[in-house]
Amino acid sequence: xxxxxxxxxxxxxxxxxxxxxxxxxxRISPAMRQRVHEAIASLGYEPxxxxxxxxxxxxxxxxxxxxPQEAGLSLSELGQxxxxxxxxxxxxxxxxxxxxxxxxxxPSRPQNASPEQYIRSLHTRRVAGTVMLGLGPGDSRTQAxxxxxxxxxxxDSMGQGKRATYVKSDNADGARQVVEHLLTLGHRRxxxxxxxxxxxxxxxxxxGSQQALAQAGLTMDPTLVRACGWDTDNAYEAARTLxxxxxxxxxxxxxxxxxxxxxxxxLYEHGLRVPGDISVTGFDDVDLCRYTYPPLTTVRQDxxxxxxxxxxxxxxxxxxxxxxxxxxxxxxxxxxVARHSTGPVAT
Amino acid sequence: xxxxxxxxxxxxxxxxxxxxxxxxxxRISPAMRQRVHEAIASLGYEPxxxxxxxxxxxxxxxxxxxxPQEAGLSLSELGQxxxxxxxxxxxxxxxxxxxxxxxxxxPSRPQNASPEQYIRSLHTRRVAGTVMLGLGPGDSRTQAxxxxxxxxxxxDSMGQGKRATYVKSDNADGARQVVEHLLTLGHRRxxxxxxxxxxxxxxxxxxGSQQALAQAGLTMDPTLVRACGWDTDNAYEAARTLxxxxxxxxxxxxxxxxxxxxxxxxLYEHGLRVPGDISVTGFDDVDLCRYTYPPLTTVRQDxxxxxxxxxxxxxxxxxxxxxxxxxxxxxxxxxxVARHSTGPVAT
DNA sequence: CTGAAAGCGCTTACAG
DNA sequence: CTGAAAGCGCTTACAG
Numbered sequence: 112x113x114x115x116x117x118x119x120x121x122x123x124x125x126x127x128x129x130x131x132x133x134x135x136x137x138r139i140s141p142a143m144r145q146r147v148h149e150a151i152a153s154l155g156y157e158p159x160x161x162x163x164x165x166x167x168x169x170x171x172x173x174x175x176x177x178x179p180q181e182a183g184l185s186l187s188e189l190g191q192x193x194x195x196x197x198x199x200x201x202x203x204x205x206x207x208x209x210x211x212x213x214x215x216x217x218p219s220r221p222q223n224a225s226p227e228q229y230i231r232s233l234h235t236r237r238v239a240g241t242v243m244l245g246l247g248p249g250d251s252r253t254q255a256x257x258x259x260x261x262x263x264x265x266x267d268s269m270g271q272g273k274r275a276t277y278v279k280s281d282n283a284d285g286a287r288q289v290v291e292h293l294l295t296l297g298h299r300r301x302x303x304x305x306x307x308x309x310x311x312x313x314x315x316x317x318x319g320s321q322q323a324l325a326q327a328g329l330t331m332d333p334t335l336v337r338a339c340g341w342d343t344d345n346a347y348e349a350a351r352t353l354x355x356x357x358x359x360x361x362x363x364x365x366x367x368x369x370x371x372x373x374x375x376x377x378l379y380e381h382g383l384r385v386p387g388d389i390s391v392t393g394f395d396d397v398d399l400c401r402y403t404y405p406p407l408t409t410v411r412q413d414x415x416x417x418x419x420x421x422x423x424x425x426x427x428x429x430x431x432x433x434x435x436x437x438x439x440x441x442x443x444x445x446x447x448v449a450r451h452s453t454g455p456v457a458t
Numbered sequence: 459x460x461x462x463x464x465x466x467x468x469x470x471x472x473x474x475x476x477x478x479x480x481x482x483x484x485r486i487s488p489a490m491r492q493r494v495h496e497a498i499a500s501l502g503y504e505p506x507x508x509x510x511x512x513x514x515x516x517x518x519x520x521x522x523x524x525x526p527q528e529a530g531l532s533l534s535e536l537g538q539x540x541x542x543x544x545x546x547x548x549x550x551x552x553x554x555x556x557x558x559x560x561x562x563x564x565p566s567r568p569q570n571a572s573p574e575q576y577i578r579s580l581h582t583r584r585v586a587g588t589v590m591l592g593l594g595p596g597d598s599r600t601q602a603x604x605x606x607x608x609x610x611x612x613x614d615s616m617g618q619g620k621r622a623t624y625v626k627s628d629n630a631d632g633a634r635q636v637v638e639h640l641l642t643l644g645h646r647r648x649x650x651x652x653x654x655x656x657x658x659x660x661x662x663x664x665x666g667s668q669q670a671l672a673q674a675g676l677t678m679d680p681t682l683v684r685a686c687g688w689d690t691d692n693a694y695e696a697a698r699t700l701x702x703x704x705x706x707x708x709x710x711x712x713x714x715x716x717x718x719x720x721x722x723x724x725l726y727e728h729g730l731r732v733p734g735d736i737s738v739t740g741f742d743d744v745d746l747c748r749y750t751y752p753p754l755t756t757v758r759q760d761x762x763x764x765x766x767x768x769x770x771x772x773x774x775x776x777x778x779x780x781x782x783x784x785x786x787x788x789x790x791x792x793x794x795v796a797r798h799s800t801g802p803v804a805t
Numbered sequence: 806c807t808g809a810a811a812g813c814g815c816t817t818a819c820a821g
Numbered sequence: 822c823t824g825a826a827a828g829c830g831c832t833t834a835c836a837g
Contacts, residue, residue: 112582112830114830114831115830115831116830124808125808126831127807127808127809128806128807128808129831130833138806139806140806140807143807155578157581157582159829159830159831160583161517161584161830162813162830162831163830163832164508165813165830165831166813166830166831167831167832168813195542214583215564216519216562217563219552219558219560227502235504235505235508237506343746343749347749372749379751399719401691402690402691402694402719404723404751459814461814463815471823472825473815475823476815478822485822485823486822506813506814506815508814508815509814509816510815510816511815511829512813512829512831513814513816513817513828513829514816515829
């Protein structure tokens with residue numbers, strides 16, 4: 112490894128000057144700057160980020176924290192069907208972070224770490240900030256991060272502090288749109304197979320659905336609402352159970368696209384046609400929607416706006432040492448994408 | 459942040475002793491050890507990993523490098539359907555790394571970085587080693603990593619050196635199994651819609667298929683082989699084209715499960731039944747296979763063995779300073795999983 | 806505009 | 822078995 116010492120020697124200056132040139136200090140003569148840049152180029156020098164992190168007391172790294180704490184690992188969760196959407200979101204987070212020259216880190220956290228240990232592990236790595244994806248409502252890391260004053264963006268869970276805020280889709284409005292779509296098609300008895308009501312997206316989507324029904328003078332039939340968990344097979348099982356019990360509904364609203372995949376399968380096994388017999392809707396608009404039978408009507412979440420907005424807010428919290436004003440949350444609009452899994456109610 | 463200085467003061471010893479206790483040095487009296495541990499616990503001390511990295515000249519971080527260089531970003535690629543399998547593999551890599559207290563890093567690499575820049579960026583971050591997933595055969599990073607002597611595991615591409623080796627499935631044998639399965643069911647005219655022949659998995663799978671056909675006294679009809687790329691919609695388009703041209707085949711072997719999803723869709727749109735009219739097979743055995751119509755016959759890749767084997771090999775390269783013997787590649791066995799997308803050839 | 810010196814928080818020969 | 826001192830590769834007041 113080439114060090115700044117060697118560059119200094121080659122350019123006939125001090126390490127101080129090399130450092131100043133690198134960090135764009137204004138008080139450097141053009142000639143000097145030129146000389147140093149030449150030495151850097153010819154030696155192929157690149158500053159040691161570890162040493163920089165030590166002296167600056169901060170590394171150019173953003174830690175990722177994913178999903179309920181109990182799950183333990185982070186990436187390991189992404190393979191589950193329920194998280195395909197988050198994967199897509201992560202892509203935009205990475206792109207935005209890379210543009211600002213930040214690395215993304217998946218810290219190897221001990222299995223049953225306490226909130227204090229978690230914070231310490233972030234401090235010890237000198238991370239600049241964190242992005243927390245899909246934490247549960249009672250996750251102990253939320254308060255710990257806020258109190259520790261570590262710049263943090265929560266995605267799909269709430270959290271607000273001097274250096275923390277959150278980003279989410281307008282879930283309620285998305286659910287409202289999809290239910291109105293079904294109402295327009297003449298559906299009146301609608302079943303809801305949803306993920307969970309205790310987390311933010313689940314709760315908001317259910318709320319939006321209720322609103323849409325209410326505006327049409329309808330009420331939600333609690334016996335047609337099944338909160339089963341977010342995975343494909345959770346939804347598959349829930350749909351099977353529902354179908355075994357009754358058939359007095361003409362549409363199923365799923366909590367997510369991947370849940371809809373499981374529901375479509377259950378309907379198929381029961382010999383029901385979509386949308387001929389039953390209409391089905393998803394939520395998220397993942398790529399796969401175009402390849403289901405039939406292509407899925409769903410609600411699009413704008414991952415780009417979410418990911419870029421999250422990183423932009425995070426970076427400004429990191430750079431904003433004065434912490435004058437509290438950051439504000441970002442609510443991203445959603446939009447209905449009508450494909451072929453919904454149709455007029457059977458006459 | 460609590461420092462080792464404070465711990466030393468609290469325990470009435472030197473920083474040297476604190477460091478020795480932490481690193482399990484043998485020449486420390488039990489009483490001393492005890493005293494230091496108490497101070498550590500009561501102060502909630504955790505060593506600064508950045509400072510450790512600087513002095514040890516190596517951080518406890520494994521860098522991830524994913525997919526062809528041109529793609530640029532790493533996570534961003536995982537959202538594409540063709541990489542769902544790798545995501546699942548990554549989960550086991552993360553788990554194995556975490557057990558050894560290594561973090562995973564996605565370095566923010568400049569867009570068109572040269573191999574030299576890439577190596578420098580790893581050196582500057584003092585990464586302990588790298589795991590490279592699915593590099594193309596001509597990827598310039600391969601030779602650069604080998605020559606730079608950075609401990610590296612290539613997954614699904616080849617690369618061998620004093621501190622580098624590779625891990626892959628026995629793709630050829632998997633392909634052989636699936637083709638033999640079709641032959642047993644009476645299929646003789648089989649189409650192949652595959653990803654690419656230039657990368658390792660694509661090449662090996664095609665080779666295995668040819669072998670199986672040859673053993674049955676058959677030859678592969680080149681006009682029935684379509685190398686279209688690894689994504690779901692690539693396969694969908696290739697299947698549509700093929701079906702528009704001809705129907706003189708009774709089975710389609712797909713390069714991956716997600717490709718099979720696209721093929722199933724094309725067959726459905728052409729009014730063909732699976733497996734009644736045409737049998738279809740996948741490769742990988744991702745979760746989704748159980749939810750296709752019909753559930754997909756495929757070849758299982760053992761991601762756990764691949765992921766754990768990769769990390770275990772990497773760690774031993776990292777720890778093995780003497781570099782006596784070259785590491786050896788790991789070839790993981792594959793197995794046929796017969797579901798319902800294959801059946802006897804129509805009579 | 807430039808440099809000598811101190812310091813970030815650790816580890817590790819070198820002495821004792 | 823224990824500690825004082827040097828050093829990892831940077832940055833940044835402090836002087837000039």
